[in-house]
Amino acid sequence: MELQVTDLVVGRGGVPVLAGVSFDLHAGQTLVLRGPNGSGKTTLLRTVAGLQPPMGGRVQGGEDQVAYAAHADGLKAALSVAENLRFWAAVFGQRDIDPALRAFDLEGLTDRRAGQLSAGQKRRLGLARLMVTGRPLWVLDEPTVSLDTASVALFADAVRAHMAAGGAALIATHIDLGLEADVLDVTPYRAHALDVAAADEAFL
Numbered sequence: 001m002e003l004q005v006t007d008l009v010v011g012r013g014g015v016p017v018l019a020g021v022s023f024d025l026h027a028g029q030t031l032v033l034r035g036p037n038g039s040g041k042t043t044l045l046r047t048v049a050g051l052q053p054p055m056g057g058r059v060q061g062g063e064d065q066v067a068y069a070a071h072a073d074g075l076k077a078a079l080s081v082a083e084n085l086r087f088w089a090a091v092f093g094q095r096d097i098d099p100a101l102r103a104f105d106l107e108g109l110t111d112r113r114a115g116q117l118s119a120g121q122k123r124r125l126g127l128a129r130l131m132v133t134g135r136p137l138w139v140l141d142e143p144t145v146s147l148d149t150a151s152v153a154l155f156a157d158a159v160r161a162h163m164a165a166g167g168a169a170l171i172a173t174h175i176d177l178g179l180e181a182d183v184l185d186v187t188p189y190r191a192h193a194l195d196v197a198a199a200d201e202a203f204l
């Protein structure tokens with residue numbers, strides 16, 4: 001897989017948030033997005049995942065390649081852990097959910113309803129879902145929220161295994177995952193940095 005992002009402009013409510021973002025992502029690579037709260041990481045991830053259109057520029061190579069995991073875990077509360085994974089595996093044409101259960105230490109929770117899981121357990125299930133998609137490009141927004149130290153390590157191991165198998169990952173996170181990863185700080189691409197400075201000056 002090969003993702004090419006060229007001179008991308010992304011925004012919310014018709015207002016550009018980031019402009020002029022370019023990067024490549026290839027098989028075996030992880031790219032970590034950094035930047036302060038509200039800087040536009042989620043907006044960029046959503047655009048790369050095809051959940052919203054770019055306001056300018058291009059995203060090439062993402063079509064049908066992306067498995068996206070965001071703040072909302074997207075789990076079916078009334079289904080068990082195993083049923084959730086089987087559901088997603090069926091949607092994406094995969095069969096075996098056991099590696100995903102093992103990787104995220106969910107084997108002891110297979111029959112528990114997703115709605116009854118703790119926040120961290122829900123997050124582990126949401127991340128396990130990535131493995132049953134069979135998709136090569138994981139686009140992840142703050143994947144470690146609610147995870148304890150051991151679960152962060154499980155997640156990092158899963159990303160490493162995914163990369164070793166020819167996958168790639170684009171991850172917005174504020175923490176150090178201990179992964180070999182490239183880093184893209186989105187701060188210099190903020191679309192309104194200059195406007196904000198100009199507005200401040202007007203009040204001085």
Ligand SMILES: Nc1ncnc2c1ncn2[C@@H]1O[C@H](COP(=O)(O)OP(=O)(O)OP(=O)(O)O)[C@@H](O)[C@H]1O
Nearest residue numbers: 012013017035036037038039040041042043044172
């Ligand atoms: N639905 C929306 N409508 C209008 N503006 C929005 C909407 N969602 C987010 N924004 C604004 O867009 C900007 C970028 O938000 P975004 O969620 O992409 O930032 P982020 O870098 O992911 O932040 P964080 O680190 O807090 O998760 C912020 O100023 C935010 O307030």
